[in-house]
Amino acid sequence: MKHLISTAELTREEALLLLDTAEDMAATQERAVKKLPALRGITVVNLFYEDSTRTRISFEAAEKRLSADVINFAAKGSSVSKGESLKDTAQTLHAIGADAVVIRHPSSGAPQMLAERGWINTPILNAGDGQHEHPTQALLDAFTLRRRLHGNASRGKDLNGAHVVIVGDILHSRVARSNVWLLNTLGAKVTLVGPPTLIPSTTAHWPAETSYDLDAVLREQPDAVMLLRIQAERMQDAFFPHTREYARRWGLSEARLRRLPENSVVMHPGPMNRGLEISSAAADSPQSTVLEQVANGVSVRMAALYLLCSNENEGRA
Ligand code: CP
Secondary structure, eight states, rough: OOBBOOOGOOOHHHHHHHHHHHHHHHHHHHHHOOOOOTTOOOEEEEEESSSSSSHHHHHHHHHHHHTOOEEEESSSTTTGGGGGHEEEEEHHHHTTTTTTEEESSSTTTTHHHHHHHOOOOEEEEEEEEEETHHHHHHHHHHHHHHHHHGGOOOOTOTHHHHHOEESSSTTTHHHHHHHHHHHHHOEEEEESSSGGGGSSSSGGSSSEESSOOOOHTTTOOSSSSEEEEOGGOOOGEEEEEEEOHHHHHHHHHHHHHSSTTTTTTEOOOOOBBBBBTTHHHHHTTTBBBBHHHHHHHHHHHHHHHHHHHTTTTTOOO
């Protein structure tokens, strides 16, 4: 693994290595001294062309806990507003001493371009690109679900036999795409649910079932229900039913939560639209893993950075 661009490229062994390494990292986080020296002398640039709370902050926390030097770059307020290209920006950061780049970009494929064009020769970690992929989100979701299913005996285990329902705006969701590929690699069954206008026809070729009827799918008593944010900023009116209609048919209301088995987990990558795709009753219930997902994101991102970047010190004096 040189880069982390897409979960579609991960083998089962690579995915399990990432999850097991994240378990090791989580164990270090329970100690009084959380910091590890693994990336001392490595400079990681967080290159964010799009807003973020969870991903940006947890990558930064992960980098600092591995003792890396961290440079945060936000496109807002930079020379990007003067028309500087991604290539020139990346090469400028490399000249300043970047050894690895974490990138979030509104255009699908931007991290892949950085990895493949040879503009910079550093590990590239995709922190979310357009509607394409968000691999560390899917890894932290799988990590969270694996812990809920297997508890302390998670290490080395996959998600074979688990049923995960992903509900909402599949069309615009990089989280859905990364989760479908990774959950399939780990042996889980995936059902995608949402309004017909928000489930793209390409899902016919994805390793997942699709349905427009949330109540029918919930009667199958899934192990996990993952609600996706309705992405108003990417939406054209034609795609989206009235918000009240959406919440009534596809929202995880309190009544739907009560009909779920007690051990079904409720997941959301955040940020949440409370009252739309998820009720507060569901978001704040003991079945919710929303904050657990955020906390696990640090361990998973530490694992990804460690596995991709710890060789970058080799060959230095
Ligand atoms: N889940 C997620 O990517 O959240 P942010 O946009 O806050 O990073």
